[in-house]
Amino acid sequence: MHAPGINLASDYFLLVFGGALGLIQVVAAWSGLRGMLFVADWRAGYAIGAAMLVGTFTWFVLTGDPKVPGDTGGVQGSEQFGLFLAGTASATLVTVVVASVTQVRRVVRGEPVETRTDSRGDGLDRLREATWAVAMRHRLRKSLRD
Amino acid sequence: MISADHHVFHWINGLAGRWQALDAVMRLLASDFFLPVVLALATFALWFAGRTARDRYLNQWAFLYGVIGAGFANLFVKVFDQHFFRSRPFIVLPDTHVLLYRPTVSSFPSVAAAYGFAIAAGVFLVNKRWGLLIGVGALLFSFARIYAGMHYPLDVVAGALLGILTTWTFARVLNVLKPVVDWAMALVRWWHLA
Numbered sequence: 279m280h281a282p283g284i285n286l287a288s289d290y291f292l293l294v295f296g297g298a299l300g301l302i303q304v305v306a307a308w309s310g311l312r313g314m315l316f317v318a319d320w321r322a323g324y325a326i327g328a329a330m331l332v333g334t335f336t337w338f339v340l341t342g343d344p345k346v347p348g349d350t351g352g353v354q355g356s357e358q359f360g361l362f363l364a365g366t367a368s369a370t371l372v373t374v375v376v377a378s379v380t381q382v383r384r385v386v387r388g389e390p391v392e393t394r395t396d397s398r399g400d401g402l403d404r405l406r407e408a409t410w411a412v413a414m415r416h417r418l419r420k421s422l423r424d
Numbered sequence: 425m426i427s428a429d430h431h432v433f434h435w436i437n438g439l440a441g442r443w444q445a446l447d448a449v450m451r452l453l454a455s456d457f458f459l460p461v462v463l464a465l466a467t468f469a470l471w472f473a474g475r476t477a478r479d480r481y482l483n484q485w486a487f488l489y490g491v492i493g494a495g496f497a498n499l500f501v502k503v504f505d506q507h508f509f510r511s512r513p514f515i516v517l518p519d520t521h522v523l524l525y526r527p528t529v530s531s532f533p534s535v536a537a538a539y540g541f542a543i544a545a546g547v548f549l550v551n552k553r554w555g556l557l558i559g560v561g562a563l564l565f566s567f568a569r570i571y572a573g574m575h576y577p578l579d580v581v582a583g584a585l586l587g588i589l590t591t592w593t594f595a596r597v598l599n600v601l602k603p604v605v606d607w608a609m610a611l612v613r614w615w616h617l618a
């Protein structure tokens with residue numbers, strides 16, 4: 279069994295990670311970043327993201343003590359900052375990797391996934407059509423060629 | 425002024441203990457882990473948000489203003505605490521209703537308010553609607569901390585002012601450093617993550 283502080287720290291990390299994972303799906307759907315969606319459909323993106331967000335926060339609130347800290351104390355501010363950074367960074371990484379894997383089938387089926395190397399979109403904008411893996415492959419190829 | 429502060433505190437904190445459901449909601453809103461995470465995630469969302477590249481670029485600046493402002497506001501409260509100490513309401517006023525834990529650091533200024541309003545101010549500088557929404561969250565967080573017996577209203581007002589002024593100041597510093605920030609963002613953009 280974990281000590282309360284360790285348990286709370288890991289729960290806090292999971293709250294941020296799960297919340298960020300869901301939030302990215304919702305924002306990607308709203309912003310038209312189809313290459314970041316787990317399922318290449320904006321309605322599904324909203325649904326999956328909202329379910330993850332609500333589910334994560336409900337779990338955190340309902341599983342009770344010591345989620346709302348009592349006299350036992352909690353996770354310190356600097357530790358919270360570190361855990362938040364780790365949670366959001368890993369959620370971003372997991373999003374682009376999972377979306378790249380789940381959308382491989384779109385490439386196989388010949389759906390309109392961005393494959394041109396001369397796309398005008400850059401940065402996140404490139405993920406409107408291409409998945410992160412496809413965009414990075416083109417980026418690295420271009421860099422090696424140049 | 426202190427007397428008025430105590431009077432308003434009694435009025436707000438006096439609501440605690442009357443309705444269990446309201447207490448439960450306020451306990452959640454005042455907690456160190458709920459609204460701070462909601463506000464931080466709302467700011468994080470701006471990194472990806474925008475229907476055009478230009479909108480997203482501006483939102484990323486809003487994110488940076490909020491994060492830098494909140495970071496420095498927290499630091500300033502910590503430095504302030506080294507030189508000034510105000511006892512918490514539950515130490516001074518024996519009839520205080522305490523809904524959460526009993527913090528030992530100085531009550532003035534409220535780090536919770538400084539954090540929330542610093543983020544809200546940063547986002548508001550670029551994205552007015554989102555900044556106002558985060559501001560409502562910061563206001564709720566601050567009110568709940570008074571309701572829960574952790575802060576006086578004056579602590580919250582001072583924290584909010586400190587947060588807003590810190591963000592306003594550091595936003596100007598960031599604007600001066602815009603070429604450096606843009607260069608750093610271009611590096612992240614190379615990885616298709618900005």
